Amino acid sequence: MALxxxxxxINRALLDAMAADPAVVVLGEDVAGAGGSFKATxxxxxxxxxxxxxDTPISEAAIVGAxxxxxxxGLKPVVEIMFMDFxxxxxxxxxxxxxxxxxxxxxxxxxxxxIRMPHGGGLNAGPQHSQCLEAWFAHVPGVKVLCPAxxxxxxxxxxxxxxxxxxVIFVENKAxxxxxxxxxxxxxxxxxxxxSIARTGRDATVIAYGASVGxxxxxxxxxxxxxxxxxxxxxxxLQPWDRATVLASVAATHRAVVVHEAVRAFGVxxxxxxxxxxxxxxxxxAPVMRVGAPFMPVPYAPSLEARYLPxxxxxxxxxxxxxx
Amino acid sequence: xxxxxxxxxxLLLSLFRxxxxxxxxxxxxxxxxxxxxxxxxxxxSIGQEAVAAGVMxxxxxxxxxxxxxxGHGHVVARGIDLDHFFKEVMGRAGGICGxxxxxxxxxxxxxxxxGANGIVGAGIPIALGSAMAHRVRQTGGIAVAFFGDxxxxxxxxxxxxxxxxxxxxxLLLVCENNGWSEFSPSSKQFKGTLRGLAEAFGLAYxxxxxxDALAVAAAATAAASHARSTGPAxxxxxxxxxxxxxxxxxxxxxxxxxxxxxxxxDPIARAGALLTRSGESEATLAAIxxxxxxxxxxxxxxxKADATPAFDAALADVYTGGSR
Numbered sequence: 001m002a003l004x005x006x007x008x009x010i011n012r013a014l015l016d017a018m019a020a021d022p023a024v025v026v027l028g029e030d031v032a033g034a035g036g037s038f039k040a041t042x043x044x045x046x047x048x049x050x051x052x053x054x055d056t057p058i059s060e061a062a063i064v065g066a067x068x069x070x071x072x073x074g075l076k077p078v079v080e081i082m083f084m085d086f087x088x089x090x091x092x093x094x095x096x097x098x099x100x101x102x103x104x105x106x107x108x109x110x111x112x113x114x115i116r117m118p119h120g121g122g123l124n125a126g127p128q129h130s131q132c133l134e135a136w137f138a139h140v141p142g143v144k145v146l147c148p149a150x151x152x153x154x155x156x157x158x159x160x161x162x163x164x165x166x167x168v169i170f171v172e173n174k175a176x177x178x179x180x181x182x183x184x185x186x187x188x189x190x191x192x193x194x195x196s197i198a199r200t201g202r203d204a205t206v207i208a209y210g211a212s213v214g215x216x217x218x219x220x221x222x223x224x225x226x227x228x229x230x231x232x233x234x235x236x237x238l239q240p241w242d243r244a245t246v247l248a249s250v251a252a253t254h255r256a257v258v259v260h261e262a263v264r265a266f267g268v269x270x271x272x273x274x275x276x277x278x279x280x281x282x283x284x285x286a287p288v289m290r291v292g293a294p295f296m297p298v299p300y301a302p303s304l305e306a307r308y309l310p311x312x313x314x315x316x317x318x319x320x321x322x323x324x
Numbered sequence: 325x326x327x328x329x330x331x332x333x334x335l336l337l338s339l340f341r342x343x344x345x346x347x348x349x350x351x352x353x354x355x356x357x358x359x360x361x362x363x364x365x366x367x368x369s370i371g372q373e374a375v376a377a378g379v380m381x382x383x384x385x386x387x388x389x390x391x392x393x394x395g396h397g398h399v400v401a402r403g404i405d406l407d408h409f410f411k412e413v414m415g416r417a418g419g420i421c422g423x424x425x426x427x428x429x430x431x432x433x434x435x436x437x438x439g440a441n442g443i444v445g446a447g448i449p450i451a452l453g454s455a456m457a458h459r460v461r462q463t464g465g466i467a468v469a470f471f472g473d474x475x476x477x478x479x480x481x482x483x484x485x486x487x488x489x490x491x492x493x494x495l496l497l498v499c500e501n502n503g504w505s506e507f508s509p510s511s512k513q514f515k516g517t518l519r520g521l522a523e524a525f526g527l528a529y530x531x532x533x534x535x536d537a538l539a540v541a542a543a544a545t546a547a548a549s550h551a552r553s554t555g556p557a558x559x560x561x562x563x564x565x566x567x568x569x570x571x572x573x574x575x576x577x578x579x580x581x582x583x584x585x586x587x588x589x590d591p592i593a594r595a596g597a598l599l600t601r602s603g604e605s606e607a608t609l610a611a612i613x614x615x616x617x618x619x620x621x622x623x624x625x626x627x628k629a630d631a632t633p634a635f636d637a638a639l640a641d642v643y644t645g646g647s648r
Contacts, residue, residue, distance in 0.1 A: 061449065105431040
């Protein structure tokens, strides 16, 4: 085990996947010569050449559209969208084309496409470079949505995503890129659709994903010092998501808080809270609480953004509320 | 009046056969639609058959193509099984897409047909990506994007032209210019010309009489050869949309004189007249029409008798490997 930055784990997964399968190609703005805006694709051009590692013009619609056609003609494209906010320009290719091609063509073809995109605030990047839009994609039948919280899951899930026959939206939190966590010298593949227990606890279950897992673990430390022992479930995979692990944890703790950095309204947390209410109602000793961003665009000023982002205190408050 | 040599006559007879197949199939679809036997919307290509037949004559088995909402002609010309075709359009289990796509989403991946498309212009970047895969995988194939003049104002086209030119991909872009963008004259929708776009991006450009099957075949053969050996090529075929934008469209936006004049451009009548002038017998042409009528009638009868699709099978095909 070594401590490895999250972005290096992504880079390593891309490198290993490209070495393992000549059908894997990487496309995106500044992914080749510059090695990516966040350096996730550094070194790939030198190793694999410009046929397989392609700098594209700033043409998100055509890049993702091309990935659809490439996937139907035998390649496994991995597309980088520089900021998740820019995916709005590629929505037709994702929602109307990639997500539906298998279904609407009667299963004649699968579309092994991965579209990587960083979400999240904390960099004072403002309203168009900070959004967490993953709930949009979790709502579209035909795509899968992943959001790893640490280096090992970033590696293992990206390898699974690239090997997966269906389109995967792979969401990376920008604030995690520089964070270090443990990665094995021969890292494991992480299956899609399985949550992990980031911390075991008895008193309440906090369900989180991406950067919010770390925030929840910090809240757990504070609560632990006060004698409240919370379990933290890291979803890792949002579509499909691991109902069994979540419901089992809630059955043991009887209390649930769902946390994400995305806007709280109509978010991933709403689906999870509704599922717990439908399928785990008898296990609950309190209503499920949601913690998420307020219903506003991500603001620029550091003072505003700091208040906007759901922090450990918001989780602590929610846990105290479900335990009251 | 010109006549044909033996080789040209042989080619035109085969194009006549293909055009007749398209015409008869669509004529029956119009009747079936009017009788309520075809659900949803259909968009017929009656009058445009020479483009489909002529371009397809220039393609080989490794080539791939994307088409449009007005794509019946392309898939029939490429050789789709008529039973698969009619069952799909009529929403039956035995349709090429299992009855899940319908007229606007016919694909036959075994023939390199990567899908008709309900989104104007969306197939163009898909073909770009397929061309990229032909290049990376060294298949020797080219990709063909069919689109109408209604797509000239779509950003997806402009992005694709730029990318195709930058990467010099084996891509043939075929514009079927029928003068109409849905219910509006294209002259009111697009300020430039396709020739002008080709010049702007430094792409090879040819214009053909899209109602002359031999002219289309000759131009497409040259353009496909350019795409295969050198890089992207644009072929614009001027043609006529005889029916409305969709079946049932009363076309109140077109003058009766314009509609009446369409018959003089009919590509099948033109081909038939030229063939008989060149020594082909009326009886041969009549026999082709009769054989086609019989084959289409049999396919329609089998489609009517086919089962409706199973809901559970559709649900299981959203993702590869079954439902979750």
